[in-house]
Amino acid sequence: xxxxxxxxxxxxxxxxxxxxxxxxxxxxxxxxxxxxxxxxxxxxxxxxxxxxxxxxxxxxxxxxxxxxxxxxxxxxxxxxxxxxxxxxxxxxxxxxxxxxxxxxxxxxxxxxxxxxx
Amino acid sequence: xxxxxxxxxxxxxxxxxxxxxxxxxxxxxxxxxxxxxxxxxxxxxxxxxxxxxxxxxxxxxxxxxxxxxxxxxxxxxxxxxxxxxxxxxxxxxxxxxxxxxxxxxxxxxxxxxxxxxxxxxxxxxxxxxxxxxxxxxxxxxxxxxxxxxxxxxxxxxxxxxxxxxxxxxxxxxxxxxxxxxxxxxxxxxxxxxxxxxxxxxxxxxxxxxx
Numbered sequence: 413x414x415x416x417x418x419x420x421x422x423x424x425x426x427x428x429x430x431x432x433x434x435x436x437x438x439x440x441x442x443x444x445x446x447x448x449x450x451x452x453x454x455x456x457x458x459x460x461x462x463x464x465x466x467x468x469x470x471x472x473x474x475x476x477x478x479x480x481x482x483x484x485x486x487x488x489x490x491x492x493x494x495x496x497x498x499x500x501x502x503x504x505x506x507x508x509x510x511x512x513x514x515x516x517x518x519x520x521x522x523x524x525x526x527x528x529x
Numbered sequence: 530x531x532x533x534x535x536x537x538x539x540x541x542x543x544x545x546x547x548x549x550x551x552x553x554x555x556x557x558x559x560x561x562x563x564x565x566x567x568x569x570x571x572x573x574x575x576x577x578x579x580x581x582x583x584x585x586x587x588x589x590x591x592x593x594x595x596x597x598x599x600x601x602x603x604x605x606x607x608x609x610x611x612x613x614x615x616x617x618x619x620x621x622x623x624x625x626x627x628x629x630x631x632x633x634x635x636x637x638x639x640x641x642x643x644x645x646x647x648x649x650x651x652x653x654x655x656x657x658x659x660x661x662x663x664x665x666x667x668x669x670x671x672x673x674x675x676x677x678x679x680x681x682x683x684x685x686x687x688x689x690x691x692x693x694x695x696x697x698x699x700x701x702x703x704x705x706x707x708x709x710x711x712x713x714x715x716x717x718x719x720x721x722x723x724x725x726x727x728x729x730x731x732x733x734x735x736x737x738x739x
Contacts, residue, residue, distance in 0.1 A: 440553065441560040460584035463554065464592040471596055489553045
């Protein structure tokens with residue numbers, strides 16, 4: 413894959429929910445860093461999209477937040493997954509797997525049809 | 530962008546999300562600048578690089594505020610709808626109560642008018658009965674065969690002469706002198722042998738034949 417593509421549209425929410433499910437409470441910058449490191453620098457979260465997505469997920473009840481001291485002793489807003497967010501993540505992963513499998517079927521080379529005898 | 534680490538209250542008011550959003554973005558920029566510094570960039574350039582990497586800070590800030598205020602706007606909408614529905618219900622109730630009151634008042638007035646008319650009719654009948662009872666004369670005297678109370682006719686008049694000859698049974702009318710005493714004290718005398726003398730009787734008259 414050439415370059416560092418941005419996250420596919422619609423997958424940012426799934427990435428955020430996955431990071432919080434695996435790593436527990438995290439602030440926005442930490443979420444962005446986890447996505448970049450886990451994808452080995454392939455997936456780059458657009459910072460301008462990250463915070464509206466976090467606030468939107470929180471408004472929908474998928475996330476909650478609390479203010480804590482970060483590693484640098486700076487006050488930071490930490491997000492956590494709610495039961496609703498965990499359920500939403502399961503649904504999104506299922507949908508993603510269905511779509512990915514279908515795309516792979518399309519991309520896979522098809523055997524040539526046998527000539528009629 | 531006015532966010533700074535210092536100066537924000539520990540617990541910003543939930544109605545105004547902007548201080549928290551400013552603080553959150555400021556934290557992000559500081560972390561990003563820290564990474565640039567760790568990567569060997571000069572500290573004075575690191576923050577500018579962090580801002581450039583972030584993009585349009587003000588647009589992101591406005592988007593987050595809009596999302597946070599969406600809930601408040603929804604609550605306001607619900608509040609407005611509920612208030613409007615309650616106001617309509619109260620007005621409808623008031624109109625209904627007034628209509629019931631007005632209808633009951635009209636019905637009461639009609640009933641009172643009917644009662645008033647009935648009472649007036651009863652009064653009229655009683656007055657007529659009383660007048661009928663009062664329209665009597667008393668006839669007495671030695672020349673009268675049937676002394677006693679005589680009723681005056683409801684319509685027309687009755688004279689002394691007609692009463693005495695037709696109903697009183699006067700035996701010696703030719704020689705009689707009749708005295709009519711009125712309720713107002715007047716006394717009228719007339720002679721029966723003078724056919725020209727007669728008088729209309731009035732209720733309460735006392736007729737005495739001598």
